[in-house]
Amino acid sequence: MGYKVEPPPVELCQYSAEPAGPATGAITDWHFAHYAARATGGTGLILVEATAVSPEGRISPGDLGLWNDDQAAALGRLTAFLKQQGTVPGIQIAHAGRKASTERPWLGGRPLDSAEGWQTLGPSPLPFDEGHPLPQELTKQEIQDIVGQFAAAARRARAAGFEVVEVHGAHGYLINEFLSPHSNHRTDEYGGSFEGRIRFALEVVDAVRAEWPDELPVFFRTSATDWLTENPEDPRQGWTADDTVRLAGELRAHGVDLLDVSTGGIAPKAAIPVGPGYQVPFAQRIRQEAGLPTGAVGLITEPRQAEKILADGQADAVLLGRELLRDPFWARRAAAELGVRTTLAPQYAWAS
Numbered sequence: 001m002g003y004k005v006e007p008p009p010v011e012l013c014q015y016s017a018e019p020a021g022p023a024t025g026a027i028t029d030w031h032f033a034h035y036a037a038r039a040t041g042g043t044g045l046i047l048v049e050a051t052a053v054s055p056e057g058r059i060s061p062g063d064l065g066l067w068n069d070d071q072a073a074a075l076g077r078l079t080a081f082l083k084q085q086g087t088v089p090g091i092q093i094a095h096a097g098r099k100a101s102t103e104r105p106w107l108g109g110r111p112l113d114s115a116e117g118w119q120t121l122g123p124s125p126l127p128f129d130e131g132h133p134l135p136q137e138l139t140k141q142e143i144q145d146i147v148g149q150f151a152a153a154a155r156r157a158r159a160a161g162f163e164v165v166e167v168h169g170a171h172g173y174l175i176n177e178f179l180s181p182h183s184n185h186r187t188d189e190y191g192g193s194f195e196g197r198i199r200f201a202l203e204v205v206d207a208v209r210a211e212w213p214d215e216l217p218v219f220f221r222t223s224a225t226d227w228l229t230e231n232p233e234d235p236r237q238g239w240t241a242d243d244t245v246r247l248a249g250e251l252r253a254h255g256v257d258l259l260d261v262s263t264g265g266i267a268p269k270a271a272i273p274v275g276p277g278y279q280v281p282f283a284q285r286i287r288q289e290a291g292l293p294t295g296a297v298g299l300i301t302e303p304r305q306a307e308k309i310l311a312d313g314q315a316d317a318v319l320l321g322r323e324l325l326r327d328p329f330w331a332r333r334a335a336a337e338l339g340v341r342t343t344l345a346p347q348y349a350w351a352s
Contacts, residue, residue, distance in 0.1 A: 012321040013049040015062035015104040025052065025065025027074045035078055038324055039085035040345050042331035046087050047219075047319070048078070050094040050168055053149040056118055057095035057174070060104050066093060067149065072156035079161030085345065090164030092221065093153045093208070095146060097174030098122035098135035098183070123178045123200075124185040129268040143190060143200060146174070151207035158212060165212055166219035167204055167256075171265030175201050176223055179247070180239040180266045198247055202254055209255040217257035219295070222247065224263050224282035227270035238266060241282060248290035259286055260295045260319060277305065284314040295319045303334035 014034055018026045035046055051064040058065065065071050079089040101117035103110050111117065111132050121142070122135035138146070154165050169175035177183040178200040184191050190199050205220065212218055226238030248259055261283040264272055272278075279298035287294045296315035300306050306318040324330055335342045344352060 012325065013059065013063060015060050015106075017062050017064045019061040023070075024055065024061075025058070025063065025067065026071050027064060027078060031064070032078055032081070036081055036085075037328040039082045039087040040348070041327075041329035042335065042342055043087055043324065044331065045090055045164065045317075046082055047090040047092050047164065047166055048075075048162075050092050050096075050173075051153070053093055053095055053146070053153040056100060056121060057097075057146075057149070058100060059096045059173075060102055061112075061116070062104055063096075066091070066153040066156045066160075069156065069159075072160040075157075075160040075162075083161070088164060089162050090166060090219070091157050091160075091162045092166040092168050093150060093157065094168035095149070095174040096120075097172075097177045098126070098128050098132070099172055101133070121174070123174075123183065123190065126183055126185065128172065137186075140188065140190070143203075147200070147203045147207050150204045151211050154208040154211040158216075164217050164219060165208060166221055166260060167201075167208055168221050169201055169204075170221045170223040170260075170262045172223070172267070173265070175204060176239070176266055179243070180226055182226055182228060182238040182266050194243065194246065198250060201247070202250060205251060205254045205256060218255060219258045219260050220251050220256045221260040221262060223265055224261050224279070224286070226266045227264050227272050228267055241285065244282070245286055245289045248286045248292045252290060252292040256292065258293045258295055258317065259283075259290075260297065261286060261315075262297050275299065276301070277309065280309055280314050287313075287315060293317070297321065303337045306334065307338055 014031055016028055016030045018024055018028060038046055049064060051066050052058040054067050082089040098120045100120045101112045103112060120133055120135040121138055125134050125137045127134050157165050179197050184197050189196055191197060209218055222244055224244040225241050228238035261279060263279050264270055276299045280296045283294040283296040293316040295317040296309050297319045300318055301323050309315050309318055332342050
C-alpha cells in the first residue's frame with residue numbers, strides 16, 4: 001500500500017438519465033437493464049445511484065432525480081423487478097453542492113459553462129478546485145429548503161417501492177461540505193464548532209427518518225476522513241476519523257441503521273493510501289467505538305476477501321461498486337467460490 005494523489009471519488013452513477021425537457025432526471029431503459037442484470041446476478045441489495053433531490057443538486061445533466069412524482073413513478077417498474085428477483089431495492093439520495101454542474105466523467109468531468117450548467121451551492125463561497133465556479137453561500141432559509149427536498153425525495157422513494165434509503169453525506173458533496181472545516185467557513189449555527197458543522201446532516205437525517213417507515217432502514221454514507229492534515233494549525237485541516245466516530249454516535253441516536261464508510265472527496269489533491277480494503281479499518285473502528293453497524297467499501301474485489309471482513313467483525317456488510325460494474329454476476333460467483341448454492345432464474349437455470 002502506497003500513498004497516491006487521487007482524483008475526487010467518482011460516483012458509480014450511470015449518468016444516463018433523460019437530460020432535458022420535462023423528463024429531466026428520469027430513469028431510462030439503460031438504467032433498467034443495468035440494475036436488472038445485477039439483480040439476476042444474485043446481488044442481495046442494490047442501492048440505486050446517487051439521485052438528486054433537486055435539479056441544482058445534480059452532479060451532471062445525466063443524473064437521476066427524485067424531485068417530482070413522475071420520476072418516482074418511473075422508478076416503480078425497476079423496484080418491482082428487483083423484488084421479483086429476490087433483491088432488496090435501495091436508493092441513495094443526494095445533493096452535489098459545490099461539485100454540481102459538471103460534465104459526465106467519460107467526457108472529462110469538467111465544470112459546465114454558463115450556457116450548459118447551473119449555479120452551484122455550498123455552505124461557504126469556496127470553489128472545489130481551480131477552474132471551478134464559486135458556489136453561492138446558502139442562506140439559513142435555503143438550508144431548510146434543502147432539508148425539505150431530502151424529506152420529499154425520501155417520501156417519493158418509498159412510494160416508488162424502495163425498502164432502503166441512503167443519505168449521501170460523503171465525497172465532498174453538500175452534506176460533507178457542511179461537515180468539513182475545509183469547506184465550511186460559516187460563523188452561524190451551521191458552522192464553526194463540531195456541533196454546528198453536523199447540524200445540517202442531522203436535520204436531513206431527522207427529516208428523512210420522519211418520512212421513512214420505522215421498520216425499514218436508513219443508511220448514511222460518510223467520508224470517514226478527508227485525508228488532509230490533522231494539524232489544527234493548518235488551514236487545510238479537514239474532517240477526521242475521530243470526527244466520524246463522534247458523528248456516528250449522533251447518527252445512531254437520530255435513527256440511522258448503518259454507516260456506509262467511504263473516504264475522501266472534499267479536496268482534489270488529497271494523498272490517499274490506496275490498496276486492497278484500504279477503507280475497511282475505518283468501518284471497523286466506527287463499529288467498535290460508536291456501536292453503529294457499518295458497511296465496508298473500497299477495493300474489495302474477491303469473495304474470500306469480503307467474507308473475511310465479515311467473519312472478522314470488521315464490518316456488518318460489504319458494499320461493492322466498481323467490481324459490480326465489471327461483473328454483474330459477482331454475487332453468484334462469490335457464492336459458488338464459498339460453497340453456497342444459489343437459485344438461478346428459470347430462464348438461465350435450465351442451461352446450467
